[in-house]
Amino acid sequence: MNAIISPSEPFSNYTTEYQAIFAGGARGAQTAAPWSSLESSGLVYDLTMISNPYMGLNALAGYGFTSILVNIPIVTINARSMPADIAGLPFNDQSVKDRYRLLIDQVLPYLNSSVKYVSLGNEIDTYFSTHPSEWLQYKELIEDARTYIRSLKPNIKVGVTTTFDGATFTQAANVASLNANMDVIILTYYPTSPSFLVRSPLTVDADMAEMIAIAENKQLVLQEWGYPSSGTLLSSEQMQADFITYTFSSWRLYGSEHIPFISFFKRRDWTPAYCTTLTGQGAGNNYYEFLCSLGLLNNNGTSKMAYSALTMELSFIGP
DSSP, rough: OOOOTTTSSSSHHHHHHHHHHHHTTEEEEEEEHHHHHEETTTTOOOOOOHHTTTTSSSHHHTOOOOHHHHHHHSTTTTTTTOOGGGOOOOOOOOOHHHHHHHHHHHHHHGGOOTEEESSOOOHHHHTSSSSSGHHHHHHHHEEEEHHHHHHHHTTEEEOEHHHHHHIITTHHHHHHHHHSSEEEEEEEEEBBOTTBBBBOTTTTHHHHHHHHHHHTTTTEEEEEEOOOOOOTEEEEHHHHHHHHHHHHHHHHHHHHHHHHHESSSOBBOOOHHHHHHHHOOOOOOOHHHHHOOOBBBOSOBOOOOOHHHHHHHHHHHOO
């Protein structure tokens, strides 16, 4: 379960969040450290995002999580996440390949035995939808990075994160090409319309079947899996809880052999102030209501119906 907290909260709160997630029955954790956050420019490294004592990779393993997905994106949503001095170069420029390999050298000591998956981009189809000439350049870069990571850590599976819509509809052919030489298929999934109005929770069954179909013989790693509860989006706490229930009933059709990792987004709602910062909107606007109601708990920690549904489903699986 994703544990990103609002910046106004003490960073140490991550300890409480992750301990609560583990106590609830989850054994997987997902985190992200964009390339530019680890190397702002010119071989100057700051590994705080993966080394800090609250949500760093060793911290997550220390809480007991045995399956960790870390995204070290080169592209994040609709922008590049690269060091400033090379951010304008083609993705397949040899200096870009070399620099990402050097970054992996820095990250390597933190890729502990609980780190099972590394992603090389976050929802990258949203960027390439407006930069279509760069797909092949990026493919060359991530295949080079995947080869290097596997040479150092052969037990880690490498992929690249795309949206469900991008992988199955808007950019299906390009995403399939990117994934051809990756180890796993990594997706984010939020069943809403482009204006963030929810689709029925029942859609999970057909959508998960479509994911399995495009994955073919590869495993699915579901980096983000979420459903807002806001009435503005024609949703409710009950519908969010039903989404959790239908997720598990659909997952049981395929099991961990095909879908070994699902990370629910997110444990607790962000503060209203931070939602406004993220969206530029206030309460009552669709994007605001989407981001500000994805939590299975309210921001103050009180439970929504979905959290009880998740706890019950995890109890059926056991430790």
